[in-house]
Amino acid sequence: MCSYIVEKTALIGSAKGRKGWMRIDTANVYFDHPYVLAIDFTNEGEGGRDRVAIELSADSARALVERILAALASGEAAHAEPETEPTSAAIAMSC
Amino acid sequence: MSHYRGLQAEPVVFRGYDGDQGDAYYAKPIGSGTSVRRTSAPAKCPGIVVIHHLPGWDEWITEVVRKFAHHGYAAISPHLYFREGSDSPDDVGARVRAAGGVADAQVLGDVAGAMAYLRAQPNASGKIGVIGFCSGGRHTYLAACTLSGIDAAVDCWGGNVIVDNPKDLNAKRPVAPIDVTEKLNCPLLGIFGNDDANPTADQVNRTEAVLKRFNKTYEFYRYDGAGHAFFNIYRDAYRPEQALDGWKKVFAFLHRYLAASTASIAAE
Numbered sequence: 001m002c003s004y005i006v007e008k009t010a011l012i013g014s015a016k017g018r019k020g021w022m023r024i025d026t027a028n029v030y031f032d033h034p035y036v037l038a039i040d041f042t043n044e045g046e047g048g049r050d051r052v053a054i055e056l057s058a059d060s061a062r063a064l065v066e067r068i069l070a071a072l073a074s075g076e077a078a079h080a081e082p083e084t085e086p087t088s089a090a091i092a093m094s095c
Numbered sequence: 096m097s098h099y100r101g102l103q104a105e106p107v108v109f110r111g112y113d114g115d116q117g118d119a120y121y122a123k124p125i126g127s128g129t130s131v132r133r134t135s136a137p138a139k140c141p142g143i144v145v146i147h148h149l150p151g152w153d154e155w156i157t158e159v160v161r162k163f164a165h166h167g168y169a170a171i172s173p174h175l176y177f178r179e180g181s182d183s184p185d186d187v188g189a190r191v192r193a194a195g196g197v198a199d200a201q202v203l204g205d206v207a208g209a210m211a212y213l214r215a216q217p218n219a220s221g222k223i224g225v226i227g228f229c230s231g232g233r234h235t236y237l238a239a240c241t242l243s244g245i246d247a248a249v250d251c252w253g254g255n256v257i258v259d260n261p262k263d264l265n266a267k268r269p270v271a272p273i274d275v276t277e278k279l280n281c282p283l284l285g286i287f288g289n290d291d292a293n294p295t296a297d298q299v300n301r302t303e304a305v306l307k308r309f310n311k312t313y314e315f316y317r318y319d320g321a322g323h324a325f326f327n328i329y330r331d332a333y334r335p336e337q338a339l340d341g342w343k344k345v346f347a348f349l350h351r352y353l354a355a356s357t358a359s360i361a362a363e
Contacts, residue, residue, distance in 0.1 A: 004149070035332065038189075051189060053185075
């Protein structure tokens with residue numbers, strides 16, 4: 001249904017719209033129940049007149065959330081510093 | 096009511112809330128009607144203000160305005176978001192949505208201005224109706240309780256007529272329309288889908304109970320298998336069978352309260 005309920009979040013990022021890349025500082029998330037999950041990426045700090053917009057089905061939106069979280073988890077795991085035992089020299093230097 | 100295959104439709108300028116000049120879409124019948132008695136456009140037409148839905152002043156609303164002209168009405172749809180600029184309707188609608196919508200006082204002023212536009216036309220019969228869809232349905236309910244000079248009102252699935260959480264009231268929408276029902280001053284038609292989540296079937300029941308309590312003239316039609324916006328051919332919610340019947344109800348209602356007396360004027 002149409003509603004005035006919009007979930008907002010501040011964010012740091014960029015989006016490519018009609019005029020090329022733009023800085024974005026806000027995502028407005030709106031669920032037109034039960035059909036469409038809409039996300040508008042805008043720069044509220046510059047007036048919010050331009051937006052990069054997407055519309056997804058509810059199931060697609062949930063699937064996307066899962067993939068985003070999975071990608072973040074994989075990336076963090078792949079780039080985590082390996083854990084190492086302290087060397088004798090390191091222990092000696094810390095005393 | 097005759098059907099007119101000829102019509103004139105164009106953007107116009109109207110004077111709305113606070114005297115602001117804004118865009119509206121206006122259509123009226125021209126040429127011959129289907130009635131054998133008529134050989135020219137009706138001398139007088141009932142007027143209808145079409146209040147657009149939350150997503151904005153879009154192609155579907157312009158089609159609705161032309162539909163009313165086809166049915167013999169002079170119809171106008173004011174662009175309630177004209178103050179937001181001249182970008183595409185969906186971009187403007189998105190900005191208004193993100194800002195929490197437009198203020199009721201402003202909408203009512205724009206609707207009153209659109210009514211004044213209709214009255215100023217040479218073809219005005221003196222009868223005016225208001226119809227709204229979605230948030231426009233809520234605005235219609237509010238207008239019918241607040242503005243004078245409305246002869247019939249049609250609320251198509253207007254949500255938030257009932258406000259269960261007082262925290263949902265704010266500076267833009269300070270009053271729940273249900274709370275001013277006692278002041279409803281014209282017959283009201285309501286069209287609802289039983290699968291709608293806003294308004295729910297329970298909220299429609301409660302609205303009807305209030306209308307009964309105040310002995311208001313109303314008709315409610317509820318459709319199974321239909322949710323929100325089921326007249327709108329551009330949305331997944333479109334339900335052709337229910338929409339066709341709903342439009343019949345709309346035109347029968349408006350003919351009874353707006354056009355019956357107009358027919359006697361045109362026949363003179």
